[in-house]
Amino acid sequence: MNDWSPESWKTKAHAQEVKYEDTAALDAAVARLRELPPLVTSWEIEKLKGLLADAQLGKRFLLQGGDCAETVADCRSSVIASKLKILLQMSLVLVHGAHKPVIRVGRFAGQYAKPRSKATETKGDVELPSYFGDLVNRPEFTAQARRADPNLLLSGYQHAALTLNFIRSLSAGGFADVHHPEYWDLSFFKTAGVPEALREQYEQTARRLADALRFMEALGERTVEDLTRVDFFTSHEGLNLPYESAQTRTVPQWAGWYDLSTHFPWIGERTRALDGAHVEFFRGLKNPVGVKIGPQASPDEVVRLVETLNPTDEPGKMALITRMGSARVGTALPPIIEAVKRSGRRVLWISDPMHGNTVQTSSGFKTRNFDHVLHEVEQTFEMHDALGTNLGGVHFELTGEDVTECLGGAAGITEKDLDRNYASVCDPRLNYRQALEMSFRIARWMERRKNGR
Ligand SMILES: O=C[C@H](O)[C@H](O)COP(=O)(O)O
Numbered sequence: 106m107n108d109w110s111p112e113s114w115k116t117k118a119h120a121q122e123v124k125y126e127d128t129a130a131l132d133a134a135v136a137r138l139r140e141l142p143p144l145v146t147s148w149e150i151e152k153l154k155g156l157l158a159d160a161q162l163g164k165r166f167l168l169q170g171g172d173c174a175e176t177v178a179d180c181r182s183s184v185i186a187s188k189l190k191i192l193l194q195m196s197l198v199l200v201h202g203a204h205k206p207v208i209r210v211g212r213f214a215g216q217y218a219k220p221r222s223k224a225t226e227t228k229g230d231v232e233l234p235s236y237f238g239d240l241v242n243r244p245e246f247t248a249q250a251r252r253a254d255p256n257l258l259l260s261g262y263q264h265a266a267l268t269l270n271f272i273r274s275l276s277a278g279g280f281a282d283v284h285h286p287e288y289w290d291l292s293f294f295k296t297a298g299v300p301e302a303l304r305e306q307y308e309q310t311a312r313r314l315a316d317a318l319r320f321m322e323a324l325g326e327r328t329v330e331d332l333t334r335v336d337f338f339t340s341h342e343g344l345n346l347p348y349e350s351a352q353t354r355t356v357p358q359w360a361g362w363y364d365l366s367t368h369f370p371w372i373g374e375r376t377r378a379l380d381g382a383h384v385e386f387f388r389g390l391k392n393p394v395g396v397k398i399g400p401q402a403s404p405d406e407v408v409r410l411v412e413t414l415n416p417t418d419e420p421g422k423m424a425l426i427t428r429m430g431s432a433r434v435g436t437a438l439p440p441i442i443e444a445v446k447r448s449g450r451r452v453l454w455i456s457d458p459m460h461g462n463t464v465q466t467s468s469g470f471k472t473r474n475f476d477h478v479l480h481e482v483e484q485t486f487e488m489h490d491a492l493g494t495n496l497g498g499v500h501f502e503l504t505g506e507d508v509t510e511c512l513g514g515a516a517g518i519t520e521k522d523l524d525r526n527y528a529s530v531c532d533p534r535l536n537y538r539q540a541l542e543m544s545f546r547i548a549r550w551m552e553r554r555k556n557g558r
């Protein structure tokens with residue numbers, strides 16, 4: 106790859122480019138980022154690539170989830186711990202449904218850069234730059250807060266490091282009680298609005314999961330240790346190229362270049378142009394990479410993306426994260442699956458049922474409906490089944506907190522609840538109960554599908 110370097114993206118058209126006024130401060134921040142130690146290691150990245158290769162073959166399933174926009178203000182122990190807890194609980198439920206190991210990947214420790222539909226936001230007669238994530242500017246609607254500040258690149262790096270440090274220590278054994286569903290908050294399925302049949306299904310799944318975990322623990326001390334040690338990998342949208350390229354390095358033990366800001370970066374729907382800066386940057390990386398694929402993508406374009414980003418067809422390297430929307434998935438997804446299948450290329454298919462299902466309420470809240478999200482996942486499974494391919498993972502925007510951002514679920518969130526605790530600075534997330542319920546529904550669905558019902 107002679108014509109590639111960590112900076113070669115600078116010669117390409119750059120969608121969502123951040124315009125920094127103070128270029129000397131940008132250069133200084135990037136220079137400092139280049140010197141700082143990596144956040145993750147090439148060993149971990151290669152390990153994840155191996156697990157993703159298994160998922161491509163249907164031997165593992167991937168759960169990817171976390172905030173839409175991680176914030177520096179939420180770099181707090183309770184918030185991080187509850188995010189890990191919900192991901193872990195969901196993964197246990199999915200292990201139970203999928204009958205295979207689940208790879209846990211957080212949208213965290215670096216999910217600080219956001220692409221936006223509009224470059225500016227207007228309130229009354231004031232127009233300011235949009236909020237592009239804590240790596241770039243601040244959410245408050247003031248000219249000062251919305252200025253792109255290069256020092257936030259360093260702040261983002263530091264908070265990613267703090268987050269990761271805490272995740273690593275919790276991973277080494279801080280989750281013993283999470284293996285006991287009797288301590289989980291499953292009260293959502295006892296709520297009045299939940300149909301009897303659904304309530305029974307939830308109770309049965311929780312009981313069977315608790316039995317299975319007790320059985321594993323009873324097998325001996327070593328198994329308990331293995332259960333309480335939990336691996337989480339990190340991911341984020343590799344949107345801010347000055348940030349990503351400053352942390353892209355060679356390492357002594359392997360050939361090639363690793364983006365050491367995260368294990369598994371992805372390219373967003375708005376920045377995946379074949380001749381654009383992001384594809385140029387990502388095509389030189391050794392990390393596994395994801396690309397978001399929306400309903401406008403053409404089958405041919407998707408195949409060319411796969412060929413460009415993984416020219417050697419390396420196992421575990423390439424993931425396509427489809428986000429079509431529940432109304433369009435039935436028509437938009439099959440031609441893409443068929444084209445990739447015809448190309449013979451290895452990919453991991455992941456369903457992101459969040460990003461195609463965003464709607465705006467009359468009172469101005471961005472929201473998503475639990476049933477639309479579930480429907481997109483189920484339809485995506487069905488289409489892969491019908492076409493002989495394998496849906497190997499799911500991708501959610503979620504939080505471990507009791508927010509009110511998405512509608513529906515057994516917790517019965519309605520439009521009038523949205524302003525009770527709408528905390529996201531960008532898109533709506535499933536709250537703790539909705540996320541857990543989603544995993545119950547998917548697991549149940551996987552089981553029935555496996556049993557041919
Ligand atoms: O998370 C995805 C995008 O950043 C988000 O949907 C953009 O939101 P906007 O359409 O309000 O800019």
Ligand SMILES: C=C(OP(=O)(O)O)C(=O)O
Pocket residue numbers: 173220342372373374375397398428460
């Ligand atoms: C921006 C995102 O998604 P998409 O590129 O699919 O819109 C995201 O996942 O944060």
